[in-house]
Amino acid sequence: MIQYSRIVFISVVCMSLLLCACKKKEEPAVAVNYMTGTLSMNIPAYLYRDKTYTFSAEGISEPQEGISYFWDAPDFTPGSCFEQTYTFTTPEVSGSYTISLTGSHEDYNSSKDNQEIIIIDSLFFDALSGVSKGSSTFEDPRDGLMYHTREYGDLEWFVHNLSWSGAGNAFAKIEALSIPYGRLYSWNEATSGISGGETPGAACSGLGEGPQGVCPPGWSVPTNEDWASLATEVNGGTPLTFLDTWDLIASPLCAYAKLNDVYVWPYSPRNTKSNQAGWNGLPAGNSTNKGNNYGQLNNYGFWLSSSEADTNNGYYRYIHYDVDQFPYHTTDKDAFGTSVRCVRLI
Numbered sequence: 001m002i003q004y005s006r007i008v009f010i011s012v013v014c015m016s017l018l019l020c021a022c023k024k025k026e027e028p029a030v031a032v033n034y035m036t037g038t039l040s041m042n043i044p045a046y047l048y049r050d051k052t053y054t055f056s057a058e059g060i061s062e063p064q065e066g067i068s069y070f071w072d073a074p075d076f077t078p079g080s081c082f083e084q085t086y087t088f089t090t091p092e093v094s095g096s097y098t099i100s101l102t103g104s105h106e107d108y109n110s111s112k113d114n115q116e117i118i119i120i121d122s123l124f125f126d127a128l129s130g131v132s133k134g135s136s137t138f139e140d141p142r143d144g145l146m147y148h149t150r151e152y153g154d155l156e157w158f159v160h161n162l163s164w165s166g167a168g169n170a171f172a173k174i175e176a177l178s179i180p181y182g183r184l185y186s187w188n189e190a191t192s193g194i195s196g197g198e199t200p201g202a203a204c205s206g207l208g209e210g211p212q213g214v215c216p217p218g219w220s221v222p223t224n225e226d227w228a229s230l231a232t233e234v235n236g237g238t239p240l241t242f243l244d245t246w247d248l249i250a251s252p253l254c255a256y257a258k259l260n261d262v263y264v265w266p267y268s269p270r271n272t273k274s275n276q277a278g279w280n281g282l283p284a285g286n287s288t289n290k291g292n293n294y295g296q297l298n299n300y301g302f303w304l305s306s307s308e309a310d311t312n313n314g315y316y317r318y319i320h321y322d323v324d325q326f327p328y329h330t331t332d333k334d335a336f337g338t339s340v341r342c343v344r345l346i
Helices: 002-022 175-181 187-191 224-234
Strands: 036-040 046-048 052-056 058-062 068-072 085-089 095-105 108-120 136-139 146-152 155-158 286-288 293-295 300-308 313-320 328-332 343-345
Touching (some): 046 175, 108 175, 187 300, 187 313, 224 300
Parallel strands (some): 046 108
Antiparallel strands (some): 036 058, 052 085, 095 108, 136 146, 146 155, 286 293, 300 313
16 A cells, blocks of 8 residues: 555656646747837817818837828828828818827837817908907908908008918917917018118108008008007097007907907906907917017917117017006017018008
8 A cells, every 4th residue: 555655656746747847938028119209290289170281190210111100080081091191181160189190010019199189260250259350351462361450540450460471480380370360470570671760769750651561562560650549549549659558458459359269368357358449469479589489379469560679679569468558568670579460541
């Protein structure tokens, strides 16, 4: 009996050793490869509705070949694409939409990019609500854009910002923003380097006598004298000079407007943005560093005067969302970009 138990024990040990010897050797862990660079679709944050655009995936530096791209945009047409370049038509309805992009390779982890795209209308009064239409309209013969105008005293003014693309830039170079907000121009770009004053800091000898600059034929970039005339009209006929701070003038000139049902100005009880004058002032922000940097969108509006402060600087006026004033300042003629309104003598 003892001998039998010993035989069984030896058999079990041998069998265990045999099983261990036959067990498959474990494979080493596969190294994980990550793509180098950052996948990007580089689509602007704003696009016009019902328009066709083409954009390409970019940003991956390694691997250089063999990447498969997949675009997922169910609200666009087509709703998906398996190419590096994607041509699509935006939705017919304005609003916020998302596009997703995935880059895949059999030897690398996938890389992804998601972007929110705000779709807006390509016409000023369709893109914005809460703005006042002018008493007249004017079509710019250079590009066919239509502007509403209104008379203030002896001058007729555009009641939205100039959008002519022959100079300046849209905010952050997002072209779709040039319709609701207009474009931003430096003093030299706006005036072609011609001052509206006979001497630095001086007013013109008459209303509507500023340089044409970027304005359409028959129109001019407003001078200090033109701006003072507007303020005096809005002030009920009580004279204001250009160098005054223009207290209580901001609110009647600003529109508490919405872009896609979102207010563009922050709320403020100090500047209610009543737009009583129908001038439709909006917070279009500014550009700095010769159009390489942008800021203050939806916080400030800046508007140029064609009168120069001195040989290196020009005047502009500005409105902050929380202050019911329309003060002036000066800036380098090349570095700072502001909105432009156009005027002409009635």
